[in-house]
Amino acid sequence: MASITTSVGSFSLENPVILASGILDETSGSILRSLRSGAGAVVTKSIGISERKGYSTPVISEVGTGLLNAVGLSNPGIDNFVEEYKSFPEKKKTIVSIFGGNVEEFVTLAGRIEEIGFDKVELNLSCPHVKGVGSEVGQDLDMVEEIVSEIKNRTKLQVWAKLTPNVTDLIALAKASEKADAYTLINTLRATGVEIYSRKFVLSNTIGGYSGPGIKPVALRAVYDVYKETGKSIVGVGGITTWQDAIEFFLLGARAIQIGTALLYEDYSVYSKVNQGIKKYLDDEGFSKLEDIIGAMVAR
Numbered sequence: 459m460a461s462i463t464t465s466v467g468s469f470s471l472e473n474p475v476i477l478a479s480g481i482l483d484e485t486s487g488s489i490l491r492s493l494r495s496g497a498g499a500v501v502t503k504s505i506g507i508s509e510r511k512g513y514s515t516p517v518i519s520e521v522g523t524g525l526l527n528a529v530g531l532s533n534p535g536i537d538n539f540v541e542e543y544k545s546f547p548e549k550k551k552t553i554v555s556i557f558g559g560n561v562e563e564f565v566t567l568a569g570r571i572e573e574i575g576f577d578k579v580e581l582n583l584s585c586p587h588v589k590g591v592g593s594e595v596g597q598d599l600d601m602v603e604e605i606v607s608e609i610k611n612r613t614k615l616q617v618w619a620k621l622t623p624n625v626t627d628l629i630a631l632a633k634a635s636e637k638a639d640a641y642t643l644i645n646t647l648r649a650t651g652v653e654i655y656s657r658k659f660v661l662s663n664t665i666g667g668y669s670g671p672g673i674k675p676v677a678l679r680a681v682y683d684v685y686k687e688t689g690k691s692i693v694g695v696g697g698i699t700t701w702q703d704a705i706e707f708f709l710l711g712a713r714a715i716q717i718g719t720a721l722l723y724e725d726y727s728v729y730s731k732v733n734q735g736i737k738k739y740l741d742d743e744g745f746s747k748l749e750d751i752i753g754a755m756v757a758r
């Protein structure tokens with residue numbers, strides 16, 4: 459059978475299917491459950507400096523083609539996270555997602571997770587930026603560049619820069635974060651929804667993030683554009699539910715993929731289903747390893 463091992467930067471994975479940040483990963487127990495069910499790696503819910511309760515309900519709303527969510531970065535804060543995860547057994551298969559409002563916050567969080575033995579961090583660059591007016595951290599190119607460089611200079615962590623699709627020039631954003639070891643593409647799309655009889659927005663926060671099957675074409679385009687331009691390691695995420703979806707991302711340059719929203723509809727068997735499907739596709743198409751199809755459709 460074909461080999462589905464892969465690598466992202468210098469991280470070697472037994473298989474390319476990763477749990478995305480923010481879905482079924484709020485506790486160390488739920489994270490372990492994904493690993494035991496066959497995920498090659500997992501990303502934690504994004505952790506910030508202080509505990510945040512998040513927005514009031516409704517924070518999630520289904521639309522025909524996916525989900526709208528505005529959870530409000532609810533998280534236990536770094537002190538509680540360190541307490542819960544300091545003796546976590548699977549640190550090498552876990553990428554810790556962090557968010558902050560400025561460079562110092564990101565650097566502090568990165569240092570704290572390195573201290574307890576994690577070696578990989580995913581930067582959630584899509585949280586609201588307090589200095590700019592209503593923009594996201596990830597839209598401020600100078601700040602993104604500084605966050606990535608400072609974490610690379612001050613820690614030994616492998617850095618995955620998770621970029622926001624809510625920009626007109628994704629390549630400029632990728633270039634600003636080029637010191638990262640890999641890109642994670644994409645976070646949710648800014649979106650809203652309306653309930654016509656109550657005449658209310660479907661989310662308490664009015665604006666939220668759109669995820670699920672409807673965003674897959676946007677995520678594929680982002681992977682294609684960034685791979686074509688940079689050739690760097692990319693982790694694809696956005697609307698992946700089946701092995702066929704995963705193959706599309708590999709052909710356009712992703713070296714691994716993440717599954718988020720699909721886990722709310724499927725059960726934990728989704729990891730093994732996707733992995734089995736990838737293996738069978740490679741065998742049926744005459745490839746001996748996953749590596750052979752990564753970026754195969756992109757002329758560089």
Ligand SMILES: Cc1cc2nc3c(=O)[nH]c(=O)nc-3n(C[C@H](O)[C@H](O)[C@H](O)COP(=O)(O)O)c2cc1C
Pocket residue numbers: 478479480481503504518525527529531555582620644645646668669670671673695696697698716717718719720
């Ligand atoms: C309920 C929910 C919570 C999320 N929380 C986070 C988060 O804390 N940090 C982050 O980087 N992305 C977060 N995301 C975004 C996902 O990691 C992923 O990038 C996005 O949903 C697209 O993938 P999907 O279509 O497979 O869900 C969240 C998504 C959902 C649906």
